[in-house]
Amino acid sequence: MEPKSFKWFNDYLSPDEGHIHGIKDILYTKQTKYQQMEIMQTGSYGRCLVLDGKMQSTEKDEFIYHEILVHPALLTHPNPKKVFIVGGGEGATLREVLRHKSVEHVLMVDIDQEVVEACKKHLPEWHQGSFDDKRVELRYLDARKYLEETDEIYDVIIIDISEPVEEGPAYLLYTKEFYGIVNKRLSPEGTISLQAGTTAMHSLLCLSSVYQTIKTAFPIVCVHEAYIPSFGLPWGFITASKRNDPMKFTIEEIDNAIKKRIKGTLKYYDGETHISSFHLAKHIRKSMQEYDKIIEDNAPIFTYH
């Protein structure tokens, strides 16, 4: 097989490894107040969003990431009415949340207004008009500060932001202190969901430390995973809850819940996907258990260094 493209986007996973995409065009570039944003047209995955040189999601496979981030958390909660989304600028996390008939109100908070507005305009296949849904409130502010100051209580909180692998303020949304704040803003059956970095063998530091950190704040913490083709990587997610354990759900229970509670047809997630996603390979579980570092406000993790 020979490459056809003469323009390439190189997504380095480490200094010695990368996943590369032939690109047809760069449709949008913007240096926002917080990050470098680009929308590219790739040869294999349609349009994609790139922030600070890292692939975020693509037209062809974003359904995998967003379905597995949202549905396990909402379906294993008995009746989620109020949902809080941190980040998720593309609007696809919002789109999946809104499919749940039980949901009455969603507050989405993103710090980067420029990214959200560019996604609204240039990535309509992602949000599919979700920002116009009457149940949605969209605010541009610091999510942690909001949660510290509000009296609101949510059933599900979904944190859809970059993993804390490099220096930067994102790691303050991955600390023990932050998960303590989140816990206080959840109802008794409250559940959270977030992405936690790759589950590829050599890069389990991030996932393992986020896992150990969330265990300080929640009694039930489950790692699950999905392969994201455009990343060239399997991706790890964490669903944590005060009361509901995703591991206890059978294929049939998930399939029935989808039928009853979700509008439209899912492409990635169903009962069998649930079982596959929440059971992990032996070496991943071993890494998670052996790891003993907790991320704290004054103790970030730094990978790749």
Add this chain to the structure above:
Amino acid sequence: MEPKSFKWFNDYLSPDEGHIHGIKDILYTKQTKYQQMEIMQTGSYGRCLVLDGKMQSTEKDEFIYHEILVHPALLTHPNPKKVFIVGGGEGATLREVLRHKSVEHVLMVDIDQEVVEACKKHLPEWHQGSFDDKRVELRYLDARKYLEETDEIYDVIIIDISEPVEEGPAYLLYTKEFYGIVNKRLSPEGTISLQAGTTAMHSLLCLSSVYQTIKTAFPIVCVHEAYIPSFGLPWGFITASKRNDPMKFTIEEIDNAIKKRIKGTLKYYDGETHISSFHLAKHIRKSMQEYDKIIEDNAPIFTYH
């Protein structure tokens, strides 16, 4: 993150996508009678074997591929004594088969003597001396021809060869006719196992057609998968049997069988890995079921064209 290497191996998945590896050295190159062989030292995965420009396996992650190829087939068989391996030149498939206490005889057949001998010499971490085990017979010949002519009966047959994505004789080991021959050489509880190409979304043609083809010859056919880090891809395997269904095994049954029947400690495979591997995401199952092409001796499949 910035790349450190100045020599790279580009493994193209399609004309518009690739997985790239910084390389430190090329330790061995040989144009054999059948293929171009190279052993490289990579920055992230140690040594690796490359055939005709495609990564075959690496020092650091070959355990994933070889454990998931071998153990489900042997453990879901009640008492495998005679095993036949097609291909598997690195000797790591053989190594995993030999861990099973029940195994009394293994015949390994590879068509390319030059590759096997170079692996024996340069990849000792793969075979770990397995070629010297008294239970092993190694022969260099055409596996299909052997199976057509022999009277021997095997409990498990493992087919560890390149998938039939391009022109070349390998596809004659992936046809309806071939699986018919294989079936005749299996004992009543007989099981086969093979690799069947990636399960990544955009490349399900190969997996789906192999799946449909094997269904013509076996009543029980299960696709399972494992993410192979050095490929940047999840990989599909098929375990098919005359009588034993891997989907019916519980976590505890697999864990108990490992404890009783396998020497040493596995790194990748256990009961929970088994459950994760044999349950597939919805879109993969959909592709497998919708596909209706059977590979026949006179009807190969060609992907990427």
Add this chain to the structure above:
Amino acid sequence: MEPKSFKWFNDYLSPDEGHIHGIKDILYTKQTKYQQMEIMQTGSYGRCLVLDGKMQSTEKDEFIYHEILVHPALLTHPNPKKVFIVGGGEGATLREVLRHKSVEHVLMVDIDQEVVEACKKHLPEWHQGSFDDKRVELRYLDARKYLEETDEIYDVIIIDISEPVEEGPAYLLYTKEFYGIVNKRLSPEGTISLQAGTTAMHSLLCLSSVYQTIKTAFPIVCVHEAYIPSFGLPWGFITASKRNDPMKFTIEEIDNAIKKRIKGTLKYYDGETHISSFHLAKHIRKSMQEYDKIIEDNAPIFTYH
């Protein structure tokens, strides 16, 4: 040194060699009737024009290409009044021609109106308003057909088109028959100038065959060269004339002519540059002399095949 860019334009010189540019943005893409056009923002050379995947010229170094293409031809002619430009869509060849005080009329003919109009709009540093000069006439048509049918006579004809290395109609502007037509449309002191492909050692086929072909139509044919940084290659040009020999000009004569006849200051070309450019290394001259193929309407050359 380590690369900083994560988007790259790969300009392959051959299947085993390339020159690569980190790109910041793709400012414009268009599939015109004739070719794929792109304007990119590179990290090292500012904006650049790419046609069918090949770098044409960049903001930072286009002065080299355009000065050496235009000025030797016009300065070694005693009094060029009427100039005909074939191609040169960026408008920079036109810009350099218009610097000559003697020039009274320039007809520029390009077959691809979409490229010229995009360059007018997006590459103002190239043309610098030249298209608005009252001496300029711009027409979109087939240059060869025009020259065959017109009665006009020109003092200098500059052919600024892609070299005939691949299939395509461009080679009909590089044949023996075409140079015969050109000769007839030139005044008695008439001179032509054109680019003829790289002078890099391993790729002298194109240059040598164009050289031999032009010798069939002109008594004086000089190859000269300039290194084009963004190509990573030295580039060959040919100045041919009915009467005037560029090799006979001294440094002082060129410097005086520049002072007297050209407006503004040149950055690349002067008397010493002239001497350097028109004297070639031994192995290039050897290749040119040994080559014996003439390009004809029915006998194109094909390199890289």
Add this chain to the structure above:
Amino acid sequence: MEPKSFKWFNDYLSPDEGHIHGIKDILYTKQTKYQQMEIMQTGSYGRCLVLDGKMQSTEKDEFIYHEILVHPALLTHPNPKKVFIVGGGEGATLREVLRHKSVEHVLMVDIDQEVVEACKKHLPEWHQGSFDDKRVELRYLDARKYLEETDEIYDVIIIDISEPVEEGPAYLLYTKEFYGIVNKRLSPEGTISLQAGTTAMHSLLCLSSVYQTIKTAFPIVCVHEAYIPSFGLPWGFITASKRNDPMKFTIEEIDNAIKKRIKGTLKYYDGETHISSFHLAKHIRKSMQEYDKIIEDNAPIFTYH
């Protein structure tokens, strides 16, 4: 055109630009006491020597570099008998020096014995047995220290080492103080020659500062250049002399001197090459003249930073 190789050597010229080579094999790698050494088989240029990730010379085009480094210095000297070579581990500089019938003694000094011995063994096309010539003395020591302590006087000194672009001891062989030492060890007609980095537009800092530095020690200092295909760059050389000016030689004088004084046939250098090489484009001369930094033992230059 599409790339055929799947292994590439990326030679970065700057963080945003590189020249890439498809490689077939890595024939030799060694971390010596001083540098990382590799011999690769490239697709386009045969074998090549790479030190610390930078291409040094290749089988197919090393003749250009070594002829232009050696012959102008020796031919513009009336009768060079004793020659001192600093570096030049491949032995090709030595090979070209030995072609001169007048040469009676050559001392070659290289600090890295491991590199020289590997080149002797693996690059026979470079040295062609030169190390066995009875006129040659080869020593492994610090060239500067040797020159400071010796009483020997040389007619020509050739400095064939890496340019001083990065930190490292090489820059101590590029300082004002070093050229003062060199001057003292030269006979009254004494001449030196050295490589001084690329002459490509954007990277003239190194060349210009070496030029200005040598002017502090020699009355005649000439920059000349040659395009090195495998570098993708034109390369700058400096020939400096106490008395003989290369710019005063005519084509005929060089051609006659070659005929009389050199054994065998040159491929790159002759009278016309000399004229082309020693005349530079306007922007290069401008950069050289405007630059005013002198490299001193306590004041290195650092490019790319």
